[in-house]
Amino acid sequence: MDRTRRHRNILSVIASGACCLAAIGAAAVFAAEPAPVTGNAWEAQIKVSRGVVSIDRGGQQYPGVVGARLKEKDVIQTGGNGSVGIMFNDNSTLSLGPDAEVVLQRYAYDSTTYMGAFDAYIKRGTVSVQAGNIAKQSPGAMRMMTPKAELTGTAKNYVVSVGE
Amino acid sequence: MNRVSIAIALLLTASACANRDNYVLLPDRGGQSGTLSVKAKEGGHQIKLEQPYQTARSTSGGYEQGSTNAQDVQRRYGAALDASPPEPSRFVLYFLEGSDELTPASKRDLEAILAEIKARPVPDIVVVGHTDRVGSVADNDRLALRRAESFRKRLVQQGIADDTIQTAGRGEREPLVNTADEVAEPRNRRIEILVR
Numbered sequence: 001m002d003r004t005r006r007h008r009n010i011l012s013v014i015a016s017g018a019c020c021l022a023a024i025g026a027a028a029v030f031a032a033e034p035a036p037v038t039g040n041a042w043e044a045q046i047k048v049s050r051g052v053v054s055i056d057r058g059g060q061q062y063p064g065v066v067g068a069r070l071k072e073k074d075v076i077q078t079g080g081n082g083s084v085g086i087m088f089n090d091n092s093t094l095s096l097g098p099d100a101e102v103v104l105q106r107y108a109y110d111s112t113t114y115m116g117a118f119d120a121y122i123k124r125g126t127v128s129v130q131a132g133n134i135a136k137q138s139p140g141a142m143r144m145m146t147p148k149a150e151l152t153g154t155a156k157n158y159v160v161s162v163g164e
Numbered sequence: 165m166n167r168v169s170i171a172i173a174l175l176l177t178a179s180a181c182a183n184r185d186n187y188v189l190l191p192d193r194g195g196q197s198g199t200l201s202v203k204a205k206e207g208g209h210q211i212k213l214e215q216p217y218q219t220a221r222s223t224s225g226g227y228e229q230g231s232t233n234a235q236d237v238q239r240r241y242g243a244a245l246d247a248s249p250p251e252p253s254r255f256v257l258y259f260l261e262g263s264d265e266l267t268p269a270s271k272r273d274l275e276a277i278l279a280e281i282k283a284r285p286v287p288d289i290v291v292v293g294h295t296d297r298v299g300s301v302a303d304n305d306r307l308a309l310r311r312a313e314s315f316r317k318r319l320v321q322q323g324i325a326d327d328t329i330q331t332a333g334r335g336e337r338e339p340l341v342n343t344a345d346e347v348a349e350p351r352n353r354r355i356e357i358l359v360r
Contacts, residue, residue, distance in 0.1 A: 047249035067286035083247035097244030111332030154198035
């Protein structure tokens with residue numbers, strides 16, 4: 001990750017009001033992120049989209065319309081009236097409410113063995129999570145990160161709300 | 165990250181501690197919840213949510229636990245919940261022993277699958293092949309994938325776009341009916357089709 005990008009991450013963590021040393025923790029997580037390794041052309045697809053939804057892919061903005069396909073490293077953002085529902089290849093889903101931002105940090109999935117890795121960074125907003133085959137096979141392999149915490153487990157459905 | 169930006173970060177975050185994270189564990193369709201571990205990135209605090217509608221809220225000193233209900237969850241988080249993608253539709257088709265030829269009954273189910281695909285705005289289809297436990301694991305992985313691929317061809321012939329179909333072979337890993345090795349079991353010779 002380049003210097004400007006990391007700097008921006010730090011600034012937005014601060015802006016989202018993370019307490020204490022969370023900013024440093026988040027920066028460390030970003031810095032440790034390995035290079036993407038994936039054979040699939042796409043990892044997820046937008047199934048539901050309302051209001052303003054956009055995809056940031058390598059600095060380029062794309063509209064987050066129904067049918068749009070998503071890849072590792074994409075950043076999904078919703079506006080004040082926006083919401084979006086995303087289906088991943090392993091049948092996991094994430095759905096975002098208004099004013100949310102989620103980074104698809106890492107996604108790898110073996111459809112034969114169900115082994116994989118799914119890391120998402122919920123920077124702000126509310127996200128409803130449904131765990132799919134990756135978490136079913138190995139609960140620790142699906143991690144939802146926020147500026148403050150890391151969530152894992154055998155839970156199938158849960159809600160994460162950042163900066164309420 | 166240099167020292168100056170660490171100092172700025174500390175200064176700014178110290179004054180912005182009003183913002184909290186909230187986590188809510190929800191029941192699945194069967195009413196079970198599993199467990200959700202929440203680990204703070206700083207301070208070493210860790211908690212585990214284990215009951216449906218159990219909640220945790222981040223505080224400066226750790227987590228404040230509580231509970232909520234379906235109504236309150238809908239009121240607070242309805243916009244996100246309502247954007248959840250519709251549940252995938254699931255179909256199971258069966259094969260003749262050792263082959264990628266569908267049983268006659270399963271051939272007739274194709275119409276229902278095509279109708280479901282056409283009913284969805286942006287359908288994508290996952291075809292997962294399975295085998296019984298006759299033969300080696302490696303052979304069964306290949307047979308399972310062959311079954312899924314043969315169904316892909318059939319869908320494409322019916323006008324379904326090839327790039328909306330993903331196939332996988334699970335071999336003998338996920339039997340519908342548990343058997344000893346090398347037992348022929350027609351109910352395990354199947355493909356599962358998810359229309360999402």
